[in-house]
Amino acid sequence: MARLAAVGGALPRGLAAQRSLRLGSSAFARASAGVVRFNSNETTPHPPPPPPRRPGASFQGQLTQSISQRLERERADLERLARVRKESPVARNFTLTFVLFFVGSVSWWLGYKYPRDVDPNSTLPLSATKPPVHKTAPVNLEAAWADFVEIVGQENVSTVDTVLQQHATSEWSTHQADPAHKPFCVVFPATTEEVSKVMKVCHTRRIPVVGYSGGTSLEGHYTPTRGGICIDFSRMNKLVALHKEDLDVVVQPGIGWEQLNEELAPHGLFFPPDPGPGACIGGMIGTGCSGTNAYRYGTMKDWVLSLTVVLADGTVIKTRQRPRKSSAGYDLTRLFVGSEGTLGLVTEATLKLAVRPAATSVAVASFPSVRAAADCVARVVADGIPVAAVELLDDDQMKFINATGSTTRKWREAPTIFFKFAGTPTSVKEQVEMVSKLAKHAKAQSFDFARDANEQEELWSARKDALWATMAQRKPGDHVWTGDVAVPMSRLPEIVEATKKDLRASGLTSSIVGHVGDGNFHVILLYGDKERKIAEECVHRMVRRAVEMEGTVTGEHGVGLVKRDYLPHELGEATVDTMRKIKSALDPLCLLNADKVIRIQKPARGEVTDW
């Protein structure tokens, strides 16, 4: 019994909810208590009861009574002996086995079916999680490898070390990946069915899976913290169907946004979200990306009509057909956008398209201070001037651009705003005029606009090359950190100024660029190995500032591994616990991109830095 109780105590340690843990052991205790009582009451041989003594009964009477009792007892004994003799030992053993088996299985079944309380909670706090159990032993992985080869062919499963490295982390990732964190193999499927089959293998074998499209994400999004395999979508890079008339297109996840736009250009259409060069639709859906066009056109979530998703157990679902709008059921499409591959793998997407504007132009205005620049932006936004993009580059950034000399122009090294205009020729002309007026009002020191397409290209390229210009300042061994936050528009000047001051004080080489039309900006920090801590702290302070100003810890780059512990501060524990509950509902085994976005396991001591 004692051993049993010990087992009972040890077993429920990993229960999903504390509550059920309590229930579990108490039910167990009740059961054991029952048995103990059972034993002591019924099965211990009692001493024979003393003969009843009736006061006043005669000796004679007592004697006859005792004799008759003895006779009765003996008769019963004889009867039983006769009966027992009839039963063969085989029959007895059989009975025993049968009884044991019967009782055991009936009670197992009853116990198994014993009605349990539904966990009445809407959230799953970290404290109630139990670590996921993955099977990443080499035997299992190698067996799985054989399965993958059968599904996609040997040439599409790679275990080459450089390939594995490439799918573990990147030069521009802000997460310093543990060298041990790399996939066992990279699988290159070609169809939804193949992805589903691969996922089924991983599901039965409990192997963690990470999706990978362009690999340009920045916060350790695809670093395989738990080993397992990587599914690379680069072979799924087709444009499946273009519905010109409906302004939508069906694509596979491995198609790059630049390639897509090239294919759309002849049709007078384009797809607005424009993140890092090399990014692909799958990853863009993963991070819920945006880019310079977001001010006018919105972010990725606004441009996805429908998704085909392979879930954690290999089930394939499609969230919608192709209507422009719908109120039919939960918005699963937008739940998957921005889920960073933790809820399912996107294998096909229907995207909305925009009509390519008839005319575009670019203007550049420089300002005496970041605040003046931000004021100008605020006015443009408030007046509802439909500019296509508003981008801020600070004085340092302009200095770096001059230093690289990638453009023929020499730029004024002051906070600068790049405007993009789009529309009909008249409306573009009108917009340029209105913005130029507002810029003067905000004390702009200069306002230049492109007179032709070449000049446009030239001006805008300065904005596009910002990251490279800053990276060109790297000393050997330096790393780059791109920080990303967003705040309500009115707080933008304040946070940019404070961050700037902080960066100056840190002594690191840095610049600020931003999609300021929607209150979003980035810092680009360069740091050596020894300065990692300083860089971390700078970003940390910036993030905290953003949260204090009712902003967000990430405007567009996503959470990945780096920003998980900021979420509770931005959103509150209950909100993150709700996300965790959804994660565990969709992926109970935690196979899909484990550890990203939200923690699924209690962090080790000291793993989380103080807020």
Place this chain on the structure above:
Amino acid sequence: MPGQHLLGLRARPGLGRLMAATRITPLVHHQLRHSSTAAPRRGPGPLTLTLTSAVALTLGLSIGTLYGRLTSPSKPLQLESHGPNSTSSSLNGPVYAPRMEQLHAAEEIARLLGQDAVAYDEDELEARGHSDWSTSNSPERAVAVVYPRSTEDVVTIAKICNRRNVPMVPYGAGSSVEGNFSQPHGGIIIDFRRMDQVVAVHPEDMDVVVQPGVNWVELNKRLTQQGLFFPMDPSPTATIGGMVSTNCSGTNAFRYGTMKDWVVNLTVVLPDGRVVKTRRRPRKSSAGYNLTQLFVGAEGTLGMVTEITLKLAPVPEETSVAVVPFRDVKDAAAGAAALIRAGITGLAAIEIMDERQMEILNKYGSATVKQRHWAEQPTLFLKFAATKETIGPDILRTERILTEAVGKVPFEFARTKEEEHALWAGRKESLFTMASIRPEGTQMWSTDVAVPISRLADMIEWSKKECSQLGIFASVVGHVGDGNFHVAMMYDPRDKEQTAAVERCVKGMMKKALEMEGTVSGEHGIGIGKKGSLREEVGEETIELMRRIKRAVDPKWVMNPGKIFDWK
């Protein structure tokens, strides 16, 4: 164990009773009777037998119980099974408290929130249990209405109802039309009319923080001073809470998108009483799962929205309206499709009204509307919103594109503000006018589908043909700018044959819309009316995924049960 089924989900005495029951099985009894005297032993004696079977019993029970419990959380995702963690009662669906119990819950709420926060009045319940606008009403009624004043009040309500297994049905203005707020399982209505405060306006951030009971028309009145407005325009009575929950849109959706595009964050009371705020106030964010838009359009099945931050748009500098009659519906739809593809920035709304609607305007419109004689032909109503300089060229371009698409059409646009109002009033009044002329005893069935733009003309034409065969009043209106339109039909619910015919026609329309890769609900939601159609649209597996989410957030299935999809 009937007792435990009452509350559905709790069953404590099970084990004890079970033990008692096994203790007196004749088999065991027999063994016990003979254990006291020594018997010749060959093979295991009765004592051993008894002891071992007792141990087997205990072990079996405990391992079974533990196994059932331990396996449940890590049970692999299997869409068709519920995993062994569901209770025997919940396997067959949730079991709600009987009406008496529900009343006790209401009384408990009244004790905590004050007597005036709860009403049991039959009229009040009837008014919230049924809607003339709706095509799907259920005969059951709630036991009480509660009127919370704050998020904390809602938390109190949720905790009580979740504990007592009482369904909670949120209620805004009750203008939704698919039975979204009906109470097929009784329960308690949470009416948000007392939570009607504008909490904060941030003109410089172009957002506003409101409570769910705020009416959008009132909100826009308040915002005019700031030069801002909130673009969604469903029923003039609708409240923000309901608009969020149906993911509504309206005439402005062509330019401004739908409700989901305008919600910055939501404060939601989850079914267990926990409060979540989905975001702070950034215009955009990639921080974690997009819970905001999961709650938008969830029709109150995942939680109760108690505060909303909405984006606002600047009031356009200049607006105008044009009205264009076409030869037939097909031409009108084709014209609309051409306009959508042209990407005219100044074009804000494209609405369609068929010849029946125009006829009604001429006959029953308000004084302003009747003033002019409307051509009784399928007509497009176009709204322009732009700057003073660009609006002229945009209107010209619109006319040119229509001519290119369908040939010369009479194109009339408003030259003055009065004209503009008079023209747009035609579109705005249509639904109410239609409702007001509805013959006694008839009901209106308003469908709502959306299809890809290229299929719009076919879809509208097809629908019109189908409906016209019914021999009843049927008319097409809609927000064709995003491929969405409604067919309104008046039928007599007492006439079984007619009702069945209308139903068949509506089903056919859904089917057609799906064949054209559209959706069964462009803006009204699923409610109880369209559950079957939704399954056809997205498939059982996708529904099962929605169920999984619902079960995760609302394990007891108490939030607005019976809507969007069923337990099984």
